[in-house]
Amino acid sequence: MRHRADHRYKFFATSLGLSLCLVLFACCTGRRTGTAHELVIGARADDYIIEPLKSKLGMYPLNVQICEPLVRINSDYEIEPLLATAWEQRGDTWRFFLRPGVVFSDGQPFTSAAVKYTFDRLVRGDRAGTYQHVYLDENSVRVVDDLTVDITPARPNERLLEQIGHANYGIVAPGNEPANAPVGTGPFKLTEYRRGELIAVERNERYWGGRAPLDRLTFRFLPDDTTRVLALQAGEVGMILDAPREQAAALRTQAGMRVVEAPVGRVASIFLNVHGNAPHDLLANKNVRRALALAINRRALIEQVWEGNGELVAAIGPRAMLGTHDALIVGFAYDPQEAARLLTQAGWTPGADGVRVQGGRRLSLTLIGWTEFDTATLEFVQAQLASIGVELRLAKSPDTASYQARLEAGEFDLDLEGPNQNDANPMFLPPLRFYSKSSGKTIRYFAPGGRFDEIIEAGLAATTRDEVMRRSAEAQRLLTDEEVIVIPLAGLKRIYALRADVQGFIPHPSLLNQRWDTISFER
């Protein structure tokens, strides 16, 4: 019996030893390190869709420049030629003249057949109506000749050119399914994709444009903010995207590090539920809405909560989208006394606990926030509104799904968001959430209707960029200054942290349009 028992303990010890061996074995796998001409970049979570027909691997939401659209959006949100060198509009049809001498990374020539294949693929995979707002269907793209292609949307679309610079419209080689491995004409080609871990690209030696200085780029997905910073500090990555703003100041002072801020590409704004059902119907009164707008000290938010990583703005999107017309939007000065006066005028008087009441009802509102906004931001708004006698209940959602559920059910009064401007269409943001004929279940809580819809329709039909910018500014003025359906808080700056020897990085306000082929190492 003793003999058997000894065997059991030996077995136990052996198992333990084996476990240790396994760990040691794991330690012996080859280490991926950046070479002299390789840059490793720490990115947020991998959010690529890899379903066939739907996949935008390498394109969206992180564009690693494998594929290129017909036109490029520069950092001023202006359209520049890319795979199309010129274009013209003939009635409802857009004619694109394609760049000659371009080949895909697999050697296939780039012709109008590739454009047709790409757009037809997008339309075929359009089960959820992805291309509805671009109005493309299976008859939209017509090959004229090898280097000329006509695009006729199913209904007139004056904004098409501004929309198709978006990375979603990156051209893939005929027959290519990006879910497997995207083949494009861009400065890089895919070498490796490991879901949730990394996407790696190397220089496309067949690229028609300038040769990318770096041989290889590896984007490692490091969803945890702190881990991303630590990986940079440890030298595992040479650059990180979306450096947390609370750590930006410390990184700035660290030797061998640089922190770069992109121009404002989106604006943190509070959307007000003006058509809510009880108990979320308190913001039907414009004076109450105006009081909220006047009670928030945006400068203090930027300086004290966001550590300076923001910009005072009056519009709901990047200033570049409005050209010279941004002056049409005045915005709100910080004036808590006036805010208090407006509430009193609206019949809300201070109650025993300081919260205003009217007819036995407390001025109590619910704020929901897009998941990326931290509790400190929500609490700041809460404290500011408390100073004028408005009680704000915070309903921070743990994830996007629960946030969307609450938003779509109308269980909120205020909604803090920061929508991105990723294309060059000045008429993208205003109709997105406020045009009564737009898709989406939340339109009913925000849409002002009437004159706003007329402005949007005029903007969508405008034939000059200046005209569409003016219409966009008018629409935004109505949403903010006039109707107070949106309270812009501040422009958000995307923060990048990089090693000092990483040169040539020019931050774009929209990450989706960020170029990586300009980056090099200092000699």
Added chain:
Amino acid sequence: MKRYLLIRILSLIPLWLGISVLAFALSNLAPGDPATVLAHRLSDAPPTEEQIAAIRGQYQLDAPLPVRYARWLGAAVRGDLGRSYRTKEPVLKELAARFPATLQIALGALAIALVIALPLGVLAAVRRGTWLDHTARVGALLGASVPSYWLGYLLILVFALGAGWLPVAGRDGAGAAVLPALTLGLGAAATLARLTRASLLEVLGEDFIRTARAKGLDEWAVVWRHALKGALIPVLTVTVIAYGHLLGGAVIVEGIFAWPGVGNLLVNSIYDRDYPMIQGFVLFMGMIFTVLNLVADLSYLWIDPRIRLAHERRART
């Protein structure tokens, strides 16, 4: 004995059924609609109610909950846990692809926990009341109290940033598994060390130990050859159960270290309300946990002849 084994194995079936109900209910009753999430993911513009309804129909999310549960369970019994809403891949394939990574750090964590806990527990028991015992107990208390995310960052600061010995995150690179395994293992080590100490102290007070000492055996032989064998029985049981906890605890650690295991997969699936994946994960891990519990119970029979003989006697009468 065989009858006992059979009963224990059969008792897993209602347990797994209960887990399947919980797995299904927990994912389906959480706020948020997978059809809406999917529609938003696949669309640049806010999706219409019709588009969301179409997706709901496509994934049969419009059927009543009991019907959906019955369908899912029926398929699960046949080994089909469905397909992920997000990737369209079979859930089992996704779990199989990610599980080895989680297994790797969980095994490493277990090894680390035992290597630390057993000597520490024995030393604390043998030197009871001394500074060594107090230090070991305080250490164990700290290990059990420190949150894993804090410990994870601390270990990165010391071993990756400070010493430069180990990588910060990811599965590539020399020693990539060490920090996640250490983060997981230190918490388990604390529990096992305290248990080893308590168990050994109990055995050291028994008559056969006094006899061994009276026979003139040196203290080393008394502790390591006689006392520890008996003391390790509960430790081994708890170790097997702790392994299940380590697999589950990997969820947080994998997030910190960007470790591509099932924990990260679960978190992303929850964000996307990927019901088949969440249900599959909970069922899969629940089954592993219950099997480990069974193994722990059976290990008593295997290791301790007194328990085995008692069972055999009961079976004969």
